[in-house]
Each structure stands twice: as structure tokens, then as C-alpha cells.
Amino acid sequence: MKKNTALKDLFSFVRDTFIWNISGSIGYQIYLCILVCLMMAGVYGYFIQFKLGLSATNMSNIVSWGFYISNFTFLVGVAAAAVMLILPSYIFNDKDLHKVVIIGEVVAVGALVMCMTFVFVDLGRPLQFWHLIPGIGHLNFPSSLLSWDILVLNGYLALNALVPAYIVYCHYHGREPVGKFYKPFIFISIGWAVAIHMITAFLYQGLPARPFWNNPLMGPRFLASAFAAGPAIISLVLHIVNSATDYKIEDKIFNKLRIIIVSAAVINLLMLFSEIFKEFYFPTHHSQSAMYLFFGLNGHDSLVPWIWTAISINLLGTLILAFKPFKGNQIFLMPALVLLIIGIWIEKGIGLIVPGLVPSPMGEIISYAPSNVELLITAGVVGLGAFIVTVLLKPALIIEKRYEETHGNSH
């Protein structure tokens, strides 16, 4: 008998979340349609790539990783950034951030799905991906850092999907979640978040063949830039939630996030300055990649405008967020958040991956820009990520709000 009610409970949960997801204003429906169109564009792009092979991209034997891996690297950081909400709300018992911690976790889930999709579309032989699955495949663990990355990313996805799912499910049924069932996983996920980004950095850092990446600062710098860009994206999502739903977010939450973002962004800029100093105070043969990135080599200077834009808007965004020239409503800080996100996306994406591969070990210098197929697929993956965040967040916020109203504000 007990099993029957449990099944019924699950069924009503699934039904309600589905209904909540498809119902909404005209604006919401249009938004969902746009996301579906983006995903269709991505599927079309992947269809072309599947037929032509990776020659449909602009990658080559010299720039062997391009736009996909660049975006992957950036998004691992966004996923790791959920820890900046989890840590204060569970370790320091910060009540304000506790209210939005679920939003951070959902953003992490969306970012992780995008990460894994980017790695998948980058594979030359996607049908053989089962060779990676432990048990039926032959994973090169612990030697290959890529195998580490696959394991930690999947583990982090499980942590960030299952813990909030359990809490929301309990709240849906008006129950208080049992601490011992989920708290241990929260603490694990804090360390795990740091691990996913450090290991992704080690993926590059561990290659002596590529002096531009073979740099012990890379791991810490990845974390600093992630803890700036990630909370910035979460802030944007919060602004959208605040204006588009009746789940209201107080100004002091934005302010706390702003302080986190500014601190991390300043540390990131310091480390960037330290790297630039090392490359240009006494340039060696190993500074060629940095030369290529910042000034161009042999007329190949396609990255130069990008990196200078990135550094400028990084600085500008950080300064605006730090000094708040527009007092009052936090929404005026949105452009600064966008600047910072784009700056870090360029610097940590294409500005990190491509110069690592150019000049090639045999000294060749070429330019790289993503092909149309790469752009289409990337648009599709971004659409997929936004879709996942939306369909997870919408019911979760309805349930949370309902629970808060019936059970007061005690967690």
C-alpha cells in the first residue's frame, strides 16, 4: 500500500511540473519557442558535422581544439560557481543566500549539460563514446586528466541535480527534507566544485608540450575567473526571475553577490597581470603564444582585438561593480555584469585555447575563427542549456514559494 502512495506522489509531482512548465504568458511561450528554434539550429548544424566529419569546422592539425572546447572551459567555471552560494548558505548559515541557492544549483546543472554536450560534439567519432564508460569501455584512469574530468563532471552533475530535486520534492509534498539525507552531499559538493575546475585547468596545465598552458597559476586563476563570471551569470538569472516571476529577490542578495563577484574579479585581474608580466618582462621562446594573442605574429592577429576588448571590459565591469556609480536599484548594474561575463568568456575561452596551440610545436602560425557549423552547434548548445535551466527553475520556484507561504520562512 505504501508503495502505491509513493508512486502516486511521484506521478502528481511530474504532472504538475510539466503543467507549470508549459503554462505561462505569451512572452514565456515565445521565449520557449526561441529556445526550441536554437536547439533545432544546433541539431541541423550537428547533422552537417556528422555527415562531413570535423572538417565542417575550421579546426585543423594545428588548431586542433577550437570554439567547442573554449566554451566548455568557460562553462565548467559557471558550473563550479554554484559553490559561491552553497558555501555561505550552508557553512555560514546565510539566510539570504539560502533563498537563492537552488537557482545557483540549477544554473550549474544547465552549465554542466552544456559542458558535456560541447565535449560530445567535439569528438571525431561520437558513436564510439561508449569506450569512455567504465566497465564496458576502457577508461585511462588515473593517468589521463580527461578521464578525471569526465568522472568529476558527471559526479558534480549528479550532486547538483539530485540534492535540489530531493529538497524540492519534499517541499512539493509539504514535508521538511531530512537533513541527514542531503546535507552530507552538500558538503561533498563544495569540495567537488573546486575539483571540477582545478581538474579542467590541469587538463591544460599538465601539458609540457604547450608552454602557454603549462603554468601553475592556471588552476587558481580558473577558480578566480569562475567565481566572478559564475555569480555574475547567476545574478543575471536572478534579475530575470525577479522581473519575470512573482518570486521576489531582495536587493541585499544582489549586493552580496556583487561583493563576491568584485573580490573574485580583482583576484583574477591580479593573476592576469602576473601572467602578462612573466610573458613580456623578459620574453623567451615560450612567450610566442602570448605574443600571438596580444600583438599577433607574422601578420596573424585575429585574436588581438578580442583579447584587448576582453581585458578592457573586464576592467570596466569590475570597476563599475566595485564603485557603483549608479546608486539605488541593482538592475543598473546589469550591463556591468554582462561586460564582465563577456570579458571572461573571451579571455578564458578562445583567448586561452587557441594561443595554447599556436605556434604549433613546429613553429607554424595560423589564424582560427569558428566556422558557421561551429556557430550553429554552439547556438544550439546554449539554447539547450537555457532550456534546461528554465524547465528546472520554473516549477522549482513555484514549489518553493508555495512552501514558504505555508510553512513560513524557516529552513
Added chain:
Amino acid sequence: MDSEKKKKMNRRTFLKGAASTAIAGSAALTTGCKGKGLLGSSEAIALEFQEYFKKHYRLMTQTERDETIARLERIAKLKQDVDIDIDSTGPQENVLYGYAFNVTRCEGYMECVKACVKENNLDRASNTQYIRIFEMEHGQMSPDQGDGKYFHMVPKEGHFYMGVQCFQCNNPPCVKACPTKATWKEPDGLVVVDYDWCIGCRYCMAACPYWGRRFNWNQPQVPKEKITKKQHYLGNRRRVRGMMEKCTFCIQRSRKGKVTACVEACPTGARVFGNLLDPDSEIRFVLDNKKVYRLKEDLGTDPKFWYFID
């Protein structure tokens, strides 16, 4: 390589490629069909379907290896109508292959490159080459300063030439990087790839400090009459789009006691290949009597490829 050219080539050959490449999913659907369809004969599809589920080469028993080889030979017969002979000879006792390159003698004729392309069935469409020859000015020592794209009469006054290929490192970074153990170092020192196990992530390519690996961005094309039929499972057998490949010191030749194709083709005798464990071998004579050096020693990769000067 010129990516524009690569893509044009690809579109032209795409229809051909689609017809000849049966993907596992459609293979599963049409296995039951009789006769010749768009994707080739039903027998070829069934064989490719079995190939999809095969194990990593190193985990196979000799019987399983023989079975997959029989399938691959049959597929080549059905699809391209060529009789190939795939060998699976393992490493020999007391053999460790090494290579030496005489910088003084090489005059940049690139006969080695031509022989390598032919012997190893390299993709003609994208002009894949394992060996690269760099034209260097006196005073230079590292090929990344040289010219790898020279096209004129050789030898050129005041210049010398350096050949680069996979150095079969004793401590290979590519092997460490591969997430599926699809590339490894054999006991005789050859770094090989199980093409069918490679998923095409290209991490090994990023890890190689010598640019020793090549990726199949397109479906590789080798005209039927130019296929080298004596093949090795870990060597010059057919590769498809999305696989990594590399120089294996001509494993199909070296394991049969022959020298590599590049050594055989070299008109100036600049290339020396042999067993490092045999004290009477030519390679040992070079190492014992000449001043030798290796590229990027500081990385600790311990290449089994030395340069020397007469």
C-alpha cells in the same frame, strides 16, 4: 593545411563517402536486408556492425584478433574490391627500435615523404604526411625556426635539412593523455594507435611536443590501385574519418625485420634505423661513435630518434 581546399575536397567526395560508410545505427536496421543497398552489401553492413562492438585490441585474445582481421579483410574486398593482408605480428624478443637522422647528409629531396605516404596508405585528399622536412639556415638548430614549406631546387646554398616525424618517445605524453588507452607504447618501443578504439578527442595531439600526430578531419581517400596491401593492424590499415594516426616506424615492415619505407627510399643515406639492443646494429654504431642530440630534451620525453652530424 588549407582548410578551404580541404572542405571543397570534402564536399566533392562526400556522396561517395556517405555511400561507403555504413554507420552502426543504420547498419542495425538494415542487417536483415538482402542484396546491395545504398550503404553497400548487406554482408558488409553486418560485418561493420560486428566491428562496432569489438574490444580494445590489447584485450582481445589471438582468436578474437584473427576474427576482426578476417572481417576487415572481407570488408575491404566487398567495399573496394582489394585483397589486403592484415598482419598482427607482435613485438619480437630483445628488440627496441631506434632511429637516427644524419643532418649533414640530408639534402631535402623528400623521397622519404613520398615513400611514407605510399607505404602507410596516407590520405591523398588532405595530403597527410607523417614526415616533415625543414629547410634550415646555418646557425639554426630547432626545426620550428626552419621552413617546412619550401618548394624549389634542393639542396639550397647555405642551408641544411632536418626531418621530423613521430619520435616514438620512451616517455610519451600522448599515451598519458589518451582517455581511452587507445594509444600505447609497445614493448619494442613503437607508440601505436588502436584506430578503432580512438574516439577522436585529440587530447594526444595537444599533448605531443613534436607535432607527431595526424587527425582525419575528412574521410581519408586512397585510390584503389595505390593501396599498399601488406598491412598491419596497428599500422597502415584503413583509417576512417575521426581517427588519430601517426608514424609507427612502419610496424608492418619493421616487425618483419625490414627497414622502414623512409630509410629505404632515402637517396643520400641520411636515415638510420635499427635495433637499439643489438650491439652490432648500425644505429648502435651511430650512437656510440657520433655526436648525437635529440629535440626538446628538457621535456623528459626521451625520444628514440637522434640527430647527428658527420
